[in-house]
Amino acid sequence: MKKYTYSEKKDTRSGFGDGLTELGRENPNVVALCADLTGSLKMNQFEKENPDRFFQVGIAEANMIGIAAGMTIGGKIPFTGTFANFSTGRVYDQIRQAVAYSGKNVKICASHAGLTLGEDGATHQILEDIGLMKMLPGMTVINPCDYNQTKAATKAIANFEGPVYLRFGRPSVPVFMNEPFEIGKAILLNEGSDVSIFATGHLVWEAIQAGEILEKMGINAEIINIHTIKPLDAEAILKSAKKTNCIVTAEEHMKHGGLGDSISQLISENCPMPIEYVAVNDTFGESGTPSQLMEKYGLNAESIVKAVTKAIQRKK
Amino acid sequence: MPSISELEKIASQVRRDIVRMVHAVNSGHPGGSLGCTDYVVALYFEIMKHQPNPFDMNAKNQDVFFLSNGHISPLFYSVLARSGYFNIAELATFRKLNSRLQGHPTTHEGLEGVRIASGSLGQGLSNAIGAALSKKLNNDSSIVYSLHGDGELQEGQIWEAAMFAAHHKVDNLIACVDYNKQQIDGSTDQVMSLGDLEAKWYAFGWEVHHTNGNDMQNIIETVNSVKKQLGKGKPQIIIMRTEMGQGVDFMMGSHKWHGVAPNDEQLASALKQLEETLGDY
Numbered sequence: 001m002k003k004y005t006y007s008e009k010k011d012t013r014s015g016f017g018d019g020l021t022e023l024g025r026e027n028p029n030v031v032a033l034c035a036d037l038t039g040s041l042k043m044n045q046f047e048k049e050n051p052d053r054f055f056q057v058g059i060a061e062a063n064m065i066g067i068a069a070g071m072t073i074g075g076k077i078p079f080t081g082t083f084a085n086f087s088t089g090r091v092y093d094q095i096r097q098a099v100a101y102s103g104k105n106v107k108i109c110a111s112h113a114g115l116t117l118g119e120d121g122a123t124h125q126i127l128e129d130i131g132l133m134k135m136l137p138g139m140t141v142i143n144p145c146d147y148n149q150t151k152a153a154t155k156a157i158a159n160f161e162g163p164v165y166l167r168f169g170r171p172s173v174p175v176f177m178n179e180p181f182e183i184g185k186a187i188l189l190n191e192g193s194d195v196s197i198f199a200t201g202h203l204v205w206e207a208i209q210a211g212e213i214l215e216k217m218g219i220n221a222e223i224i225n226i227h228t229i230k231p232l233d234a235e236a237i238l239k240s241a242k243k244t245n246c247i248v249t250a251e252e253h254m255k256h257g258g259l260g261d262s263i264s265q266l267i268s269e270n271c272p273m274p275i276e277y278v279a280v281n282d283t284f285g286e287s288g289t290p291s292q293l294m295e296k297y298g299l300n301a302e303s304i305v306k307a308v309t310k311a312i313q314r315k316k
Numbered sequence: 317m318p319s320i321s322e323l324e325k326i327a328s329q330v331r332r333d334i335v336r337m338v339h340a341v342n343s344g345h346p347g348g349s350l351g352c353t354d355y356v357v358a359l360y361f362e363i364m365k366h367q368p369n370p371f372d373m374n375a376k377n378q379d380v381f382f383l384s385n386g387h388i389s390p391l392f393y394s395v396l397a398r399s400g401y402f403n404i405a406e407l408a409t410f411r412k413l414n415s416r417l418q419g420h421p422t423t424h425e426g427l428e429g430v431r432i433a434s435g436s437l438g439q440g441l442s443n444a445i446g447a448a449l450s451k452k453l454n455n456d457s458s459i460v461y462s463l464h465g466d467g468e469l470q471e472g473q474i475w476e477a478a479m480f481a482a483h484h485k486v487d488n489l490i491a492c493v494d495y496n497k498q499q500i501d502g503s504t505d506q507v508m509s510l511g512d513l514e515a516k517w518y519a520f521g522w523e524v525h526h527t528n529g530n531d532m533q534n535i536i537e538t539v540n541s542v543k544k545q546l547g548k549g550k551p552q553i554i555i556m557r558t559e560m561g562q563g564v565d566f567m568m569g570s571h572k573w574h575g576v577a578p579n580d581e582q583l584a585s586a587l588k589q590l591e592e593t594l595g596d597y
Contacts (some may be wrong), residue, residue: 031453055449055484063442063476070382070446073431074454075374078446093436094473098443102423102433 001215002190004208006174010147012202013111013168017042019154020079020109024050027077030158033068034081035061040170041081041111061086062094068106069098077158078106084113084167085126088133099163100136107157108133109166113143114252115280115297116171116202116290125285131257133165134230140184141230143167143251143259145177145204149227152181167201169252171290174205177225184228186236192222195308196240196247200226200259202299203250203278209301214308221308229259234266241267246311247275250304252294255279274314276307318361323532325593326398327357331563332596333394333407335586338577341411344419347573348465349391351496351529351558356381356391358535359461360399368400371428379458380431380447384440385465385494386420387575392430393417397597401429404597438471440464441491445481448489459546462491467499470508475520481551482521490542491522491553494529496560498571513555522553529556564589 023030024046031053034043038056047054057064061082068078080087087110088095099106110129117125134141140162144150150168157164160183179187189204190211199207204225211221222240226233241247247267249260260277267273280297294300318326330353338344360366364379372378383392390410397404402416409415416425420435432443444462451458468474481489493513501507510516517524523545527538535556542552560574561567564586567578578586 052453057480058476058483060473060476060480062439062473063445063480066439066442066473066477067446067449067480069432070443070448071450073374073380073447074376074450074456076450076453094439094442097433097436098439104432 006176009172012150015147015150019151021045065094069104072104084110088129115293121287122284127254140164143201149177186233187225190223192220196244199250206301210304246315248307250278276311329594330394334390337410339583345387347560349388382444382462386434396429407597437468438473441477478520529558
């Protein structure tokens with residue numbers, strides 16, 4: 001098992017904020033809009049350095065998406081910022097018509113995704129957003145795993161023409177990713193032969209922890225980071241799956257509509273095999289600390305180990 | 317610059333296009349299209365500075381028009397074709413399979429002149445504000461126009477946008493409400509009262525103007541006077557009184573022709589009332 005270490009923990013939203021700040025200095029066409037969550041989204045520095053390119057829209061997310069779509073007419077590259085729930089479910093029709101169907105170059109940047117938003121509870125803990133966004137034709141969906149990858153993804157999407165949904169979160173998590181980021185390109189974290197673990201977002205670090213536990217059990221896990229859920233890196237996924245012949249997917253999202261669902265479709269069309277899902281299964285979240293919630297809803301290394309054991313058993 | 321009577325002749329031809337287009341596919345929205353014909357003709361043939369060909373999505377140094385009430389697409393398509401964005405022969409494909417002239421306007425099929433999809437209501441004011449902000453950042457002094465149905469004002473997003481435009485001093489935008497007091501299920505008073513529209517917009521920080529949307533002279537005078545108010549820190553809106561179905565006697569004075577196409581006999585009657593001035597497509 002390849003060794004991964006970290007020297008600090010940081011929130012992925014800070015990766016977004018720092019990436020946006022650098023974009024503000026490098027690309028005069030980048031503009032940012034925020035719906036009264038500038039601090040939460042770490043957009044303050046961009047606002048401070050570029051007051052003329054930052055637009056506070058107040059608590060009016062539908063209007064924010066509509067304005068962002070309009071600003072592309074004239075060559076601007078708008079980044080919208082609010083929580084994942086208000087970035088997707090609340091404004092689905094606006095994104096559908098004015099951004100996706102209209103093919104506008106808007107970057108929908110969503111923080112506080114999933115259960116790790118914590119104490120605010122289920123009203124704010126969206127677990128359906130990846131599904132909502134990936135269903136839209138032409139939408140690119142990216143869910144980075146740590147500060148470094150979120151920062152790299154933020155910068156990469158500015159140079160990519162087309163609508164993007166970028167999903168990140170609130171808690172401080174290990175900063176370990178040093179691999180280069182390329183939209184749509186999976187990252188092989190550990191080569192293995194017994195099972196393929198495909199993980200996204202906060203579950204990538206958990207997958208690495210699981211890999212170490214599995215190694216002690218004599219199981220050699222291949223671990224792949226899927227940061228871009230759409231378009232899916234079919235080549236990398238199929239290559240790994242055909243080698244190991246069983247799969248575990250891991251994500252901080254609903255089982256239906258998430259990464260596991262995308263991989264399942266790809267596998268069933270190409271090379272059917274056992275797949276186990278580490279994801280939330282058809283239920284809402286609740287209040288609690290991020291680690292309590294991840295444990296209760298089975299989104300941690302221990303759950304991944306159990307899923308791997310089951311997938312390998314089913315293979316026999 | 318065309319004279320008032322020349323603009324009225326264009327409007328007559330556009331109205332013929334509208335009733336013929338919706339008749340051909342037995343679907344579409346003639347009522348609001350006919351009501352707003354004079355305003356949109358005035359914009360594209362007299363008021364707006366714009367270049368149909370080659371079409372520039374970014375509208376650099378051009379005035380821009382946003383149709384928020386996308387269901388009056390027959391009017392939009394006819395005016396775009398008649399002002400040179402695409403060939404008038406293409407009007408015959410309206411709402412048919414594989415057409416660029418979808419039921420509601422879209423950029424998806426690459427139709428020149430359309431800059432964003434509309435149809436799901438209440439979104440066009442936000443889009444227009446975005447384009448207006450872009451123009452300011454680009455030091456582009458041209459103007460953004462938007463048109464809205466009055467029933468559409470029942471959508472909450474309109475008022476989010478209204479609040480934003482005043483707060484951020486979006487003063488390079490002229491919005492217009494088609495105040496025909498009709499919507500699908502009946503009059504706006506029956507369905508959901510708009511109340512005192514002037515007071516509402518005023519309270520949201522807009523400067524409010526009025527015009528008779530079926531009087532070409534009045535439209536041009538109003539817009540020219542509103543243009544003088546631009547750049548002074550306030551968004552501008554025109555409450556435009558129109559008659560749904562204007563120009564076709566049996567379609568006027570009711571909500572019934574909001575989304576209903578005329579039959580053969582009704583088409584013949586409508587065309588008798590509308591002079592063919594530029595040649596039918």
